Amino acid sequence: DGGITQSPKYLFRKEGQNVTLSCEQNLNHDAMYWYRQDPGQGLRLIYYSQIVNDFQKGDIAEGYSVSREKKESFPLTVTSAQKNPTAFYLCASSMGDLNSPLHFGNGTRLTVT
Amino acid sequence: GENVEQHPSTLSVQEGDSAVIKCTYSDSASNYFPWYKQELGKRPQLIIDIRSNVGEKKDQRIAVTLNKTAKHFSLHITETQPEDSAVYFCAAKVGGSQGNLIFGKGTKLSVKP
Numbered sequence: 001d002g003g004i005t006q007s008p009k010y011l012f013r014k015e016g017q018n019v020t021l022s023c024e025q026n027l028n029h030d031a032m033y034w035y036r037q038d039p040g041q042g043l044r045l046i047y048y049s050q051i052v053n054d055f056q057k058g059d060i061a062e063g064y065s066v067s068r069e070k071k072e073s074f075p076l077t078v079t080s081a082q083k084n085p086t087a088f089y090l091c092a093s094s095m096g097d098l099n100s101p102l103h104f105g106n107g108t109r110l111t112v113t
Numbered sequence: 114g115e116n117v118e119q120h121p122s123t124l125s126v127q128e129g130d131s132a133v134i135k136c137t138y139s140d141s142a143s144n145y146f147p148w149y150k151q152e153l154g155k156r157p158q159l160i161i162d163i164r165s166n167v168g169e170k171k172d173q174r175i176a177v178t179l180n181k182t183a184k185h186f187s188l189h190i191t192e193t194q195p196e197d198s199a200v201y202f203c204a205a206k207v208g209g210s211q212g213n214l215i216f217g218k219g220t221k222l223s224v225k226p
Contacts, residue, residue: 033213035216040122040218040219041218042119042202042216042217042218042219043157043202043204043216044216045214045215048213058213059114090157099144099162099164099206101147101162102147102149102157102159102214103159104157104158105156106156107156
């Protein structure tokens with residue numbers, strides 16, 4: 001429910017490999033976001049996009065990359081340059097206008113060993 | 114940079130008691146303050162939000178108060194129930210109308226039956 005789908009729910013990768021997390025929404029929202037959640041750290045913004053073909057770095061963008069080729073999709077790539085990639089990743093979307101709330105996906109738990 | 118401080122990090126109450134979670138923010142231009150509830154293993158969900166033109170907002174057992182002068186806002190849950198047990202995150206929008214949400218680190222609320 002909620003119109004935002006993240007896949008897969010669990011993802012395991014070896015150190016040194018890039019991995020892409022999927023996020024799709026059918027809410028017709030303009031803005032999409034990626035957050036990282038670590039225990040005791042709250043939600044930290046990785047990247048966001050307010051419109052197709054445009055995106056901006058958040059607070060912790062190093063080691064990550066994104067694309068926004070379609071309004072519905074905002075995939076996140078965790079590269080081998082990310083020092084501590086193991087985390088819970090949440091995608092969100094919003095209408096993008098003034099003070100519209102975020103709608104979150106169910107998250108992807110990435111484990112890198 | 115801008116930040117949001119949230120206290121306490123953990124809170125345990127007896128069923129039927131009230132719970133209060135407090136947040137302070139640093140950006141005096143912040144004008145939107147949502148609260149999210151995240152149950153174990155699930156996505157964060159918006160439970161209430163407040164805009165800077167009001168000082169208080171209530172929705173059944175949940176209320177939020179905002180003091181713009183002191184730059185703090187609080188979540189009040191009355192008549193707590195075991196299903197209120199979750200992690201609660203406050204957030205503040207920084208950087209003006211096109212800015213992003215900065216989240217507090219969360220409060221783990223436990224309601225004991």
